[in-house]
Amino acid sequence: PGFVQFTDFFTDLGLGGWYLIPAALCLVAANLTDWRSLSRRARLFVYNWTCFAFLVLCAVGLSGLAVNLLKYGIGRARPLYFNDFGVLSLHPLAMDARFAGFPSGHATTMGAVFGVALLLFPRRWYIALALTACIASTRVFVGAHYPSDTVAGFGLGLAFAILSGLVFARLGFIFGRPSSKRPERKRTFRLGWANAAQRRELMAKQSGRLSADHP
Secondary structure, eight states: OHHHHHHHHHGGGGOTHHHHHHHHHHHHHHHHSOGGGSOHHHHHHHHHHHHHHHHHIIIIIHHHHHHHHHHHHHOBOOGGGHHHHOTTOBOTTOOOGGGOOSSOHHHHHHHHHHHHHHHHOGGGHHHHHHHHHHHHHHHHHTTSOOHHHHHHHHHHHHHHHHHHHHHHHHHTSSBOOOSSSSOOBOTTOOSSOOOHHHHHHHHHHHHHHHHHHOO
């Protein structure tokens, strides 16, 4: 019982609101900011956080919409109702929370969070994987999902995060234009305060882009 209470406390970290609401507030704050009054250093700082918030919204938000469509469309019964319906009982489009087991929404959110961390901090991927996988697995311990539900949800969220990163790379946001299968983060992207070298690199790239657009 003590372990179940412990996992029940941490399982709520898989709710999408923990990530979507701060990201949305960040975009609102950036929209209300007078960018023209900012210094170059502050402008780069706000720009990077705006791009980061937009990436989180795309990865977590779109995967959340997809998993809700899938789980109610498939209609798999949750483990709490194993004795009544069995392990593979399917009730498609029942629109009942009892039959919304596959995939797990919490695990999908954790997969998306891991995907964002993997794209932005690839050298620390194992730390992000350990944390997000542990939170996703709590859905099994509290009796809300089968292991297959969490694995499928985690993979779905990760796929949406990677796809969002590829789209951002094609658009030139956060990542450079992909020369390989994995988007690589720009050197100018920092969530902390940019130094002088990073600001000069960004200004040089922006100048080169403007020259190419207006020969």
